[in-house]
Amino acid sequence: MTSSVASRIASLSRRLPGGVTLVAVSKFHPVEAIAEAYAAGQRVFGESRAQELALKVPALPADIEWHFIGHLQSNKVKAVVPLVHTIQSVDSLKLLRAIDDEARKTGKVVNVLLQVHVAAEETKFGFSPEELAGIAAEAAAMTGARVTGVMGMASNTDDAGRIAADFAAIKSCFDALAAGAFAGRHHFATVSMGMSGDWPLAVDHGSNMVRIGSDIFGERQYF
Ligand SMILES: *Cc1c(COP(=O)(O)O)cnc(C)c1O
Numbered sequence: 001m002t003s004s005v006a007s008r009i010a011s012l013s014r015r016l017p018g019g020v021t022l023v024a025v026s027k028f029h030p031v032e033a034i035a036e037a038y039a040a041g042q043r044v045f046g047e048s049r050a051q052e053l054a055l056k057v058p059a060l061p062a063d064i065e066w067h068f069i070g071h072l073q074s075n076k077v078k079a080v081v082p083l084v085h086t087i088q089s090v091d092s093l094k095l096l097r098a099i100d101d102e103a104r105k106t107g108k109v110v111n112v113l114l115q116v117h118v119a120a121e122e123t124k125f126g127f128s129p130e131e132l133a134g135i136a137a138e139a140a141a142m143t144g145a146r147v148t149g150v151m152g153m154a155s156n157t158d159d160a161g162r163i164a165a166d167f168a169a170i171k172s173c174f175d176a177l178a179a180g181a182f183a184g185r186h187h188f189a190t191v192s193m194g195m196s197g198d199w200p201l202a203v204d205h206g207s208n209m210v211r212i213g214s215d216i217f218g219e220r221q222y223f
Helices: 004-015 031-039 050-059 074-083 093-106 129-140 160-179 199-204
Strands: 021-025 044-047 065-068 086-090 110-116 145-152 190-192 209-212
Touching (some): 004 021, 044 050, 050 065, 074 093, 086 093, 086 145, 093 129, 110 160, 129 145, 129 160, 145 160, 160 190, 160 199
Parallel strands (some): 021 209, 065 086, 110 145
16 A cells, blocks of 8 residues: 555646756654655655754664754754754855854855745845855855755745745746856855745746645654
C-alpha cells in the first residue's frame, strides 16, 4: 500500500515540469513522515529551525539533501553549516559573512540562496532588490558560501496579480545578478519560489525550485 505522503509526492512530481526541484518542507513533521517521503524517493527536504534540524539529521538516511529555509540567527550558523547542503534563507550580509567564515574554517562549501524581499508584509525577511545589488560583488567573491541563486516568497494575499508581480520581481533580481556580479558562474542557477498555495504561478514565472510542505505532509504538527 502506498502512503498518502507517497501518493502526494508522486502526484506533485507528475505535475512539476522537468528541471524543477521539489524541496519537501518537513518542518514541524515527525521523522516518521520524512521517512515515508524518503521511501517514496524524495531526497531533498527543507527545515526552518536549527534545533529541529539537529534532531532530525542523525535520525534519517545520510544521503538526504537538507535545505535550511527559516530565519537563521548568526549564533546558530556553527550548528547548521555542517548539517546542510543549502541555506536558502540568507537575509543579511552579516549572516552571509558568518556562513562563509564558518564554512571556510571547517573546510566545507555551503550553497546559499540570497533571500529577496518583495512581499507586501514588512515582517518578511530578505534583501530588497537595491540591497542585493549592493552586496552582490562581495557575495560573488566568497569561497566558503557559494551563492547558487535566490529565494523569495510572494505576498500573503488572494490577489493573483500581486502574487504574479512578486514572483516576476524575484525572477528579475535573479536575472540581474546572473547578468551582473554572477555572470559566467554556472552554479548561479537556482530560483527558489513557490509554496503549496502558489507554486504553479511561481513556476510560470521562472521558478526552478519549489518548497512544498502542507500539500505533502498535511497540517503541521506543532510537537
Ligand atoms: C513553511 C515554508 C514553506 C512551505 O509552506 P507550505 O505552505 O506548507 O507549502 C515554504 N517556504 C518557506 C520559507 C517556509 O517557511
